[in-house]
Amino acid sequence: MTDQSDKPKLGTRPPLGLKRTVETGKVKQSFSHGRSNTVVVEVKKRRILGKPGEAPVAAPAAEAPAPAPVAAVSAPSPQRPAPRPAATPAPRRPVDDIASRRELQERLLREAEEARMTSLSDARRRDDRAKVEQTEDEKRRAEDNRKAEDESAAEAARIAAEPAPEPAPAPGAPAVEPEVGEESRPGEDRAYRKPGPVQVVKRPEIARPVRGRGDDRRHSGKLTVTRALSGEDDNRARSLAALRRAREKEKRAHQSAGPSAKQVRDVVVPESITVQELANRMAERGSDLIKSLFKMGSPSALVDTIDQDTAELLVTEFGHNIKRVSESDVDIDSAADVDAPETLVTRPPVVTIMGHVDHGKTSLLDAIRGASVQSGEAGGITQHIGAYQVTLPDKSKVTFLDTPGHEAFTEMRQRGANVTDIVILVVAADDGLRPQTIEAINHTKAAGVPMIVAINKIDKPEAKPQKVREELLQYEIVVEDMGGDVQDVEISALKKTGLDKLLEAIELQAEILELKANPDRPAEATVIEARLDKGRGPLATVLVQRGTLKVGDIFVVGAASGKVRAMLDDHGRPIKEAGPAVPVEVLGLSAVPSAGDPFTVVENEARAREVAAYRQTLLDRKRTTSAPISLENMFADRSSTMIEFPLVVKADVQGSAEAIVNALNRLSTDEIKVRILNSGVGAITESDVTLASASGAPIIGFNVRPNAKAREVATRHKVELRYYDVIYHLTDWAKGAMAGELGPEIIETVVGRAEIREVFSAGKHGKAAGLLVVEGIIRKALKARITRDDVITYTGEIASLRRFKDDVAEVRAGLECGVTFTQNFIDLKAGDFLETFEVEERARTL
Incomplete structure (x- = not known):
């Protein structure tokens, strides 16, 4: 086993070939x-x-x-x-x-x-040194650039003045010192050095004047901004105060040269204008105009309005030219704007369905559209103008307008006839011509549009189409079957028979009319219906007549303006643009317009506001200005005791509100008059309830309801709220309420008449009168009155009636009797007359 003790430890092994350090x-x-x-x-x-x-x-x-x-x-x-x-x-x-x-x-x-x-301080010093060097480099580059510009300017000046002799150095200027290592010799160019190891040739420098006592640069010329900022002739920049003084001096020099020519302006002056507005258009001070008016003897303030003649005097006095305009010039005149024939293209026809109520107008439209519109109408009758576009089997399109047939919707029918191309007069074969049918005929003739007679309900056994054709002759309508030029079609909206012939008649009539419009221009339309939606605000259903309406267009409609934020078609789908003869619902209005108002696209918002303000001024003037009253009418109004029946009307759409107001106004009589405090579109609000409570008027809501706050206020103030969705139910209630306001009708009938011959004393009963009954019967239970020279002196009851000391119930004509009166009436004289009468109360009807 190898001994591990001699092995070096980790980190202590000496490097190879070197000693350990x-x-x-x-x-x-x-x-x-x-x-x-x-x-x-x-x-x-x-x-x-x-x-x-x-x-x-x-x-x-x-x-x-x-x-x-x-x-x-x-x-x-x-x-x-x-x-x-x-x-x-x-x-x-x-x-x-x-x-x-x-x-x-x-x-x-x-x-x-x-x-x-130490390392941190070294790093800090290096950073400071780098910043200083960078700043010095930038200064050096800026100085080099300035010197280069000065040298180029001096070179250009030298070349321009080359023929001139070289200027002598300025007195007092120090002589140019020779460079180190060279000697200054007269007549010798300093650019060449004496022989040496290195000989440098330098470009001759132009001597610059040195600032001293003889420096007159201040008088060399006027100071300009470029000269001051570039630092020419001086290394220092001029201060802002010096520049401001120089500009003021230059301005005074220009003003002292003479007054500038007055600018003559063309001032547009309307029929009436304020002093401040006139001063703005003339570009004059308002105080000067006030001084001139004071000299004319007409002291005025800036906010006062002056007429056109006074404005002309002021404009002429100040040396301007006046241009008179009328206030009506502000409004949009579309009649003068006629499209060129080459810009016109074929457009779909606009067809209006008119006729008497319950003759099948909406059912006919349902059969053509394949939808159920009638099921959504209260009471089965149409109470709005419906606008729909239908695509026919041959891919052509037709726009239909469905108008109400009830008598209260006269204005709706008139409006539908004015915006349409063709009118379809629907007449029930089993009912014949009715009052609203005749009214629709008159509207069609007044509008001058062609008519197609649709004889409906021919599937009924009692249908008599020929009788309808004969009745139309009374109103100068001769159908083709009887030798005329008016088309007639027998149809059944319920069975959907004869619809093909009706559509063919519409296409034929449209071809004859040659309907065309220019789609490539700002849109012009007519408001068919308007309403206030709780979530989307004011809405208007418009029918585009010419041009193309696009999302984002700025428009003016009646006395309101706005911008098209969205458009919906007749199915509620959003669309981006709508061409001629297309009905759309527009969102983005500033207020609810009136049905029938013109809808015009303008170039900008300022123009829209100007036109809307002018139209609102006309409406305010019309509302506040009363018609002149004759002398007879003035005294008649003073002596009249007519009762007013106040009402507040709120409806879902503008057309229904107009129809309700007109229907209620027609209920007025010589004794009671309907007074509409307010009529509008939208839900019943707290302000409506407050207005009604001040006058004790009921509130009529037609297809609308009050909000929670309005309901609470109405309960607290005990304001009557009436809700209706059928217009004839509303008018029936109004008739009964107005009759109740008048009270029962009192009918007085004279029963007998007698002459007082003698007056006797009746003890505790005062005086008694001896009578001779002239006519009728004198009864004890009847009321009596005594007249003297046809002036009533007593009205009361007979206390006792006697004949020869006997109490009797009645005395007939030709007989004598004696009577006493209640309340101990003693003012009796011979020659007075006694009348007995009875009073009957009857329920009043309008």
């Missing part, structure tokens, strides 16, 4: 509470290399050992030192006692800390 030892560290630790310490020796053949030089024994690797932080040196010959390691001194080990440990830690601090 690192000696290791162990130091034991003692801590509190009996803890200790053993640390391996390495002592490095300096290696000394000698020349070949010389004896090695021993390293000094007092060489300080290097710090431990874990504690030393040595900075990398830029160059590696040359290797030195290894020195003979000194014999290791054993460390026996604990004191020497602690001393060695403290010395090693102290040397390691000193080495770390």
Whole structure:
């Protein structure tokens, strides 16, 4: 077995071919509470290399050992030192006692800390030196660039002034010193040096003037920004205060040269304008305009409004040109904007279905669309204008508008007739022409659109289509079967018979009309219906008439404006654009518009706000301005005792609100008048309840309900809330409520009439009257009144009725009797007349 004791320990093996330069030892560290630790310490020796053949030089024994690797932080040196010959390691001194080990440990830690601090300070100094050098390099480069620019400018000046003789040096300027190692000789160029080992040829430098007593650069010319900032003629930059003074001086010099020419402006002046706005358009000070108005004898403030003539005087006085415009010029006039014929393309026809209620208009549309619209309408009647687009079997499209047939929806039918191309008049074969049918005929004639008569319900046994054709002759409508030019089709919406012929008639009529529109222009449309949605805000169903409506377009509709944020088709699907004759629902309105308002796309938001503000001004002026009253009407109104029936109306759509208001106004009579406090679109709110409670008015909600807060306030103030979804139920209640407000009708009937002949004393009953019954019957149980010269002096009851001392129940005409009255009435005279009458109360109806 090999002896392992002679093997060197790990870390102590000497390097091959060299003597050992690192000696290791162990130091034991003692801590509190009996803890200790053993640390391996390495002592490095300096290696000394000698020349070949010389004896090695021993390293000094007092060489300080290097710090431990874990504690030393040595900075990398830029160059590696040359290797030195290894020195003979000194014999290791054993460390026996604990004191020497602690001393060695403290010395090693102290040397390691000193080495770390030295390396940190060296690194900091190197960083500072690098920053200083970088700053000096930048300054040097900037100085070189400036010198190069100065030399180029001087060279250009020298070339420009080459024929001129060289200027003499300025008096007082120091002579140019010769360079070191050269002699200054008269007439000799200093560029050439005397013979020597190295001869340098330098470019001649231009002598620069030295600042002194004779420096007159201040008067060389005006100071410019470029000259001041570039530091020309001076190494120092001018201060901001100096630049500001120079600019002020230059400005005063320009002003002293003479007043500049006044700019003449074309001032646009409307019919009325404020003083401040006029000053802005004239680019004049408002105080100057106020002074001029004061001189004219019309003192005004900046916010006051002046008329067009006064504005013209001011504009002329200030030397401007006036351009008169009317307020109506602000509005959009689409009539003058006519599209060129080459831009027009064929568009789908717009067809409106009209007729009397319950004649099958919506059922016909259901049969064409293949959907059930009627099932969603309350009471089975249409109460909104529905806009739908249908694709026919030949891939062509037709836009249908379904209008209500109830009498209250007159404006809806009129609106539908005005925006349509073709009207389909639906007449029930078993019912004939009815009032709303006749009204639809009148609307169609007023709009000047062609008509197609659809005779519906021919599947019924009592149907008489021929009778319908004959009734139409009374209103100058002659169908083709009777020699006219109006198409008529017999259909059955329930059985879906005759629909193909109806669609063919629509296509034929559309071909005759040659319907075209320009899709490549800003859109123009008409509002078919508008409503307020709880989650999406104001919504409007519009029918595009020309142009293409796109998402993001800015528009103005009535007195409201907005931006198209989204569009939905008739199936509720979002779309990006809508061409001519396409009905869409638009989101992004600032307020709920009125049905029938024009919808126009404008170029920017400022234009939209301007037009909307002008239209709102017209509406406010119309609402606040009252019509002139004649003298007779004024006195009649003063003496009238008409009762007002206040109401607050809220509906789901704008068209229904208009129809309800019109229907309620038609219920007014000479005795009672409906007063609509407010009508709007959307749910019943707290403000509606507050308004109604102040006047004691009931609130009518048509297809809408109040929110929780409004319901609470209504309960607290005891405001009546009425909910309806069918319009004729609403009008029936209104009639009864108005009749109840008037109270029962009192009917008075005169039963008998008698003349007082004599007056007698009746003791405790006062006075008694002797009567002669002239006509009728005098009864004791009836009410009586006494008139003197047709003036009522007493109204009451008869206390007793006697004839010859006998009490009787009645006395007929031609007989005499005596009567006494209640309340001891004694103001009786011969010649007065007594009337007996009875009062009957009847329920009042409107």
